[in-house]
Amino acid sequence: MAQIPATVVTYPDGEVAGTATVVHAVPLEGGRTGVLLDRTPFHPVDTAWPDQPADVGVLRTADGEIPVVATLTGGVHDGELVVGSDLPVRMGTEGWTFVVVHVVDGPGPAVGESVxxxxxxxxxxxxxxxxxAxxxxxxxxxxxxxxxxxxxxTTDAAGHPAFDMLAIQTSRITSYGSTDVYRVGKSLRKKGFDPSALDDLRALEQRIEATLTEWAGSSGGIGIHRDDHxxxxxxxWRCELPxxxxELPCGGTHLTSLAQIERLTVALEASGVPGGIQFTMTTSVTVSR
Ligand SMILES: [Zn+2]
Known part of the structure; x- marks a missing residue:
């Protein structure tokens, strides 16, 4: 098999369209095909930390439009391509080449074809x-x-104790929002976190929203920076807060300015779990059109 090149991705620059060449195609379950392009605007869902869902869209060929039903992460090692949840390594692991796999129904476009x-x-x-958000x-x-x-x-990008980083369990980006689950147990208490700070979640929501209200609609730019494409x-991710x-590591896509944000709110909900507290922060954002 010819060597499969690493996919060049254009979504970090906000791209949603582009011309590309099919470099490889792999049969998948259910009569589907995984199509690899030399470059793509499609954001794939990450296997190890699936925070931002995959893009959907189409591949247009001379013969018409082929819907992309899922966009997965693939890895090539020793000439073998492993796709999606079968991928045994994290993004960036040495010795692996990482690719975006566009999943289509049926055979898909031919290798060498321009789409x-x-x-x-x-x-x-x-x-x-x-x-x-x-x-x-x-x-x-x-x-x-x-x-x-x-x-x-440890502190976060703004210099505050990194509660988010130390307590996060799962993070899921949704349309105009996100759902983040945190857990406060023995290890966080040992690090010096006082769980009584979570006793009054309504007061905590208000403190968070006071900060978010200050940031929303301010003029600061937001962008993804990279050397390797x-x-x-x-x-x-870089953001000019007031x-x-x-700046923090991020593989996803973003707004381009805080000025686009009209309103940002959070809702906190706690539930007892053995040995600690688990709570969910549901974030919602309204942007200007
Ligand atoms: Zn991110």
């Missing part, structure tokens, strides 16, 4: 807004809990 890749722009816009809410959560720590711990390349710029 016009087009992402559903409405879904992308909704997920980009949701992903930006997710990052902002987690930074505001860290700020709101900064006085709940009795010891020095392949799928596995390191990328970071209090100063922040």
């Amino acid at each position: 016009e890749a087009g992402v559903d722009p409405e879904l992308r816009a909704a997920l980009s807004a949701g992903h930006t 997710c990052h902002l809410a987690s930074l505001a959560l860290d700020a709101a809990l900064s006085d709940a720590w009795t010891k020095d711990v 392949t799928l596995a390349g390191r990328r970071s 209090g100063g710029p922040v």
Whole structure:
């Protein structure tokens, strides 16, 4: 098999369309085909940390439009392509080449064929807004809990104790929002976190939203920065908050300015779990059209 090249990805720049060449095709279950392109605007769902859902859209060929029903992450190792949940390694693992797999029904376009890749722009816009809201809410959560720590711990991009990073269990970006699940147990208490800071969740919501209201509609730019344009390349999210710029690792897509945000709200809900507290932060964002 000819060597499969790493996919160049254009979605970090906000692209939703582009011309590409089919470099490989792999049969998948159910008569589907995984189509690999040399470059793509399609954001695939990550296997190890599936926070932002995959793009959907179409591949346009000379013969018509082929719907892309799913976009997965693939890895090539020793000439063998492994797709989606079968991938045994994290993105960026040494010795692997990472690719975007466009899943289509039927055989799909032929290797060597030129296609016009087009992402559903409405879904992308909704997920980009949701992903930006997710990052902002987690930074505001860290700020709101900064006085709940009795010891020095790792800090976040804004310099506050990194509650989000230390307590997060799962993070899911949704259309114009996100759902983040946190767990406070023995290890976080040992690090110096006082769980009584979570006793009054309504007051905590208000503190988070006070920060988010300050940020929403301000003029700061938002962007993804990178040197390596392949799928596995390191990328970071930079945002000019009113209090100063922040930067953190991120593989997703985003709004381009805080000015686009009209309103950002959070809802917290706690549930007891053995040995600790689990709570969910549901974030919602409204953007200007
Ligand atoms: Zn992110």
